[in-house]
Amino acid sequence: MPYQPPVRDYAFLLRDLLELERYANLPAFADASMDTVDQILEEAGRFTGEVLAPLNSVGDKEGCRWSPDFSVETPKGFKEAYVKLVEGGWPALGADPAYGGQGLPHVVNLAFSEMSSAANMAFSMYPGLTHGAYSAIMAAGSQEQKDLYLPKLAAFQWGGTMNLTEPHCGTDLGLLRTKAVPSGDGTYKISGQKIWISGGEHDLTENIVHLVLARIEGAPAGTRGISLFIVPKFIPDTEGKPGVRNSVKCLGLEEKMGIHGNATCVISHEEATGWLIGEENRGLSIMFVMMNEARLGVGMQGVAQAEAAYQAAAAFARERLQGRSLTGPKNPDGPADPIIVHPDIRRMLMDARAIIEGGRAFLFWTALHGDLADASPDEAVRQKGHDFMALMTPVLKGFLTDRGFQVCSDAMQVHGGAGFTEHFPVSQYLRDCRIALIYEGTNGIQALDLVGRKLAADGGRGVMSFFAEVDAFAEANEADAKMKPFVDGLAQAKAELQEATMWLMQNGLANPDNAGAASTDYLHLFGLTALAYMWAMMARTALAKIAGGSADPLYQEKLAVGRYYIARVLPETTGRLAKLKTGAETLMALPAEAF
Template sequence: MPIYTAPTRDTRFVVNELLDLASFGNLPGFENATPDMIDTVINEAGKFCAEVLAPLNQSGDQEGCTRHEDGSVTTPKGFKEAFDQYRESGWGTISQPEEFGGQGMPHVMGFVIEEFVATSNQAFGMYPGLTTGAVSALIAKGSPKQQATYLPKMVSGEWLGTMNLTEPHCGTDLGMIRTKAEPQADGSYAITGTKIFISAGEHDLTENIIHLVLAKTPDAPDSSKGISLFVVPKVLVNDDASLGERNAVSCGSIEHKMGIHGNATCVMNYDGAKGWMVGEENKGLAAMFIMMNAARLGVGIQGLGQAEVAYQNAVAYALDRRQGRALTGPADPEAKADPIFVHPDVRRMLMDAKAFTEGQRALCLWGALLVDLAHKAPTEEERADADALIGLLTPVIKGYGTDKGYEVATNMQQVFGGHGYIEEWGMSQFVRDARIAMIYEGTNGVQAMDLCGRKLAQNGGAAVQAFFKLVGEEIEAAKSDATLAPLAEALGKALNEQQAATMWFMQNAMTNPNNLGAGAHNYMHIMGIVTLGLMWLRMAKVSLEKLAGEPEDKAFYEAKLATARYYMDRFIPEAGALRRKLEAGADSMMALGEEAFQTAA
């Protein structure tokens, strides 16, 4: 059976030492995030996920969800009881607003729990995880009545929420949606249409599900400017907050998927269902992006999660499995063979995984801190700067993070050799579950175009220039230390590659927009390499400071320094190759006509 141990030590390092969360105690919501409280939350959440959720991961994958004739859906055995424990323990309330029943702690702590849940059981985590985006949209755009009606029970976990965007004929191009919203005399709307790929669209975990649905009113423009957002409960809510009659929304079928079998991915049919507009008419796109941005950060965490659990299992296997001898001579002369851990190619895959997972964890939690600062920093300028920076980083956290997360999962399967292809070891599930993260909430090609087509040019390029300045200043500061200087110089080379790639876009994308599209994915990866490099430079700096004080866990900080050197040696050089690919432009990529791609009989 696969194993999972929550990486609580590394998480405490990032939250307490790298981010120094306690230093923000003057900001609203941070006052209770003391080191002792942080450690308690991290340790207890890790224990819950390892002991309650992880044992259900493989069985949930094998059993899947069941749709019944009446349209109801049953989740895998044990999911309902586990969710009851999750709700009663308040894990979903950690970073939610106190005014709606949350604990009001920083988003950083919410991201910590989200990682542990996604790693231990990604399919399970999608049920409460999607509610976070729905809650954010209702807080930002919902009316006081809508907030009072839905948010307390969504925050508590008594009800869960969904996002209903995609339709059979359109995904990213939401301007093509056909779902209709007909105004009614009582101020509600009759919602009619079909939505597909709706994660957690129907289930037995809660007595109500609050759907947020994109639709078009009768006279709306036939484009993305004609989209409105509606709240459509599975069960109507009476004025006294009790549940009323069942709404005209149902699960038509459950998708048969490659992975995340424990989550009910539904085709949802709206047959004149009663809904209420959220925000202004034809302004649903803005509300949708609130949900999408929250979800994209969550998916970046899923990429980290599957890489982490695959890595843990691969390390255990590599230390146990014996095959061949170390190239420098027998590592264990008393045995007939050495553990495969001694082989450089196995070590390459494990080191790649370690460098990515620890770097991505630092990036995700820094991203969470930026979300907090965007709302709670002392000055308007600081809030705006944090908001612009997390907006720039979101497609990188999602796109680069899930590309590399899937790559790590497949490499960890490779460590197992033939056993990695056998279902009982569990590696296949990690690979299958990791694959969806590259696709949903905007494919990674869409993330790359969001980064390069929208974020780079936004406000005259202010966000990316601020990013360059931030990284450049930290590089220069680190060069004064003999140990950090080689790391800083390496990161500086990657930063130069990103700056050169940015300039190439400026010079070549206007004359031929395909040049931007052809290089966007490469650019996203260059920025991912630079951003994780920044995380490793920061982690090396903190580790060096700790080692100066002779800490008890000296080996932990020494491993950080060694991994930072590995990252700079092995990841940073890829930035140059990616820039050269980007600068090849679009001509050869777009040269062939359609007929050249069709196989002749």
């Protein structure tokens, strides 16, 4: 069965859970009535399901093709699909109306992004990175730069990339060697090689805008001396159209495990002309605007690939006949029962739904806080939005990609030996999803960022605010007998997360290796607790709808999956707490030469 966008679930989150129309008085939400949003979701479902999904396997099998003239050809059908993407106005959903966008809240655009990624992850990376470049220039570009580049990027007429990694440095960007030499006319000559550049060269747009990290001659060593530059493939002429070809070349494509339809390039800048964005030596902080947006997008990719893989596994489980139910035949007229009758198959499918639907709610809830951080007139709401966006970004990226990959692996397991072949789609979902645990900062780096910076930021204001919100929810719902499993499970998980936080504060400073050793378990403990909160809120919403007379089976399904999460997934928090409290001693016991 081909991927079917879960439009009903998006509508549930936006209408019922987040109550998007509550914010209709804010200018940023004025055009986001649920009637409009429903139409967007339906059309997005058609576009991604009918146009992008059929090209997913094509992109995987064909890949991109590099030519000695340094050009790259995308897989068959990608150019035509990209034209339809632009003609449909999808790029402009969340962009600023001042630059040709529709100005809708980002939480609405997130639904389209997930559908696009689930339908065709490799294709969706091209517009995804373009929007990241748009955001970085919007945040720090000069007015002249905004006027020149943003309308083209918002319309996806021009593509965008970020050029960070070099052959000798990835995470430690302080080691980068790409240099920028002032030309004396306000431009710089950029020289150096960048690798693993997603969408670094392709045939989808008339120009590509590279955002390049480089060090100006004489700048301080390390990350303090990094600047950010706009380096377009074609230098815009006086009319803002692509002009002279810049000295930026794609030297080749990486041979990858997955996302074959996306051009992952080696890019050489050979005294290429570039323009400084923002101030000298402040490039990394500007690039983090793009990276943080990308990290949320990567967390979304984990959910998206998990959704596609789950759908394939559920369809296979309903159709594949193997063995008989332990409680007697369920298909007595057939030679065997469908494997969905077996408890262990149900375990994997229920694990998948619990993570996917809870993770999607976590993404949307965080995205709404991000919208309110910019749009609310209430300073406290804005501050909370900024705090939650900063705190949750590493959790969303690390937890949802780890769990998304596990869902894809379980989906392959449901297929049995068939899943290990290329005759079924799950092998591609598993291969494509694996990169999400690595790029935009490995999940280990996300965990270190969470415990090393995000927890302590502003005196711990963000995490304390989250704890207070969870406590308030539990107190408000503890008298409701139907909510008891959700409230009790959430309260225990929150208490364990709080205990882990205190342990880190007490032991991490004394020995930084303790924080490093605990970081991944802490990130997962945080993610599990956050999803418990999401499921508790979804349960309350579903119960209210049922009490109001709704017969929509979606609400009963939410309660069933939510109860499964609380009973079968959430208990993992206790083990995570026990592991992190053992500290670094056993982890660091062997000398390096013993490995």
